[in-house]
Amino acid sequence: DSGSATATPEQYDIQYLTPVSIGTPPQTLNLDFDSGSSDLWVFSSLQPKSSVNGQTQYDPSKSSSAKNVSGASWDISYGDGSSSNGIVFKDVVNVGGVSFDSQAVEAARTVSAQFTSDTNNDGLLGLAFSTINTVTPTKQKTFFDNVAPSLDTKVWTADLKYHEPGTYDFGVIDDSKYTGDITYTDVDPSDGYWTFSTTGYSVGGAKNSTIKARAAGFSGIADTGTTLALLPTEVVNAYYKEVSGAKLDRSQGGYTIPCDATLPDFKFEVEGTSFTIPGQYINYAPVDDSTCFGGIQDDADIGFAIWGDVALKAAFVVFDQTQSTPRLGFANK
């Protein structure tokens, strides 16, 4: 079995939303596929009206295949401070033609203000490891873990794009979506994330710009649910040192640049193969009529880098569980 679903960016590629059909008859919700968490949760008919603002709500009472998981509940908090909680149903879930008939669908009772104000986001579909699923008393499996045995090959792939729709594929590596070879690197799943090491980085195309400083080798997670690339302080400083007018503006929450700046590319190396984030991707979004917010920011206080969409959209990425050790694959495109 294999399937493909479209990942459509919201403004400035702040997030990518993908249609998922749930229940019988199918209720289609647009979810944020998140390789940085492991709960499939949805806006639901159980929420107070005041917490819903245009989102599509899953209504288990209208699904003949919905079954409440007795005594189960969930409660999740995200890196950006947002949160949600509720109860659990099992129901049929279909993503791009790949279906599982008893997927844990976590129906929200409460969502934080940031979710309420995010009008097109109907919930999240977690694609990190099931070890960090928040359902109690019995942890539930992610959609990928549930469908993996039925897939032609135990992978899912992300082909996110700059300001245009891309795709999430399950069970197939579509070689029309990338060029050259796929470079694989081992993942350490012990924290529940797709954690991998990069072997180096460089700023701009200049030969001497390849920096093998301490931070050249560092570990981070591949997180489709994070918008920006959050990297170690010395890497971030080395980047913006090359941008005239760049400044660390605490009031804006990070580095800003002149919107008309020509930004250098940022290259990161995986197992010695380099991948380029075009400078254009690093001019993330305007904060006023001449100042823009940088797409590379500091990973301070997190303790590891977060390779969010600004980086992932520069590559074709394979989330691979075909072996005993999970792997990430990166290819140019």
Ligand SMILES: N[C@H]1[C@H](O)[C@@H](Sc2ccccc2)[C@@H]2OC[C@H]1O2
């Ligand atoms: N893995 C990420 C997750 O998907 C989002 S949850 C989210 C919150 C509000 C709006 C949309 C999504 C949050 O930001 C970074 C990290 O936590």
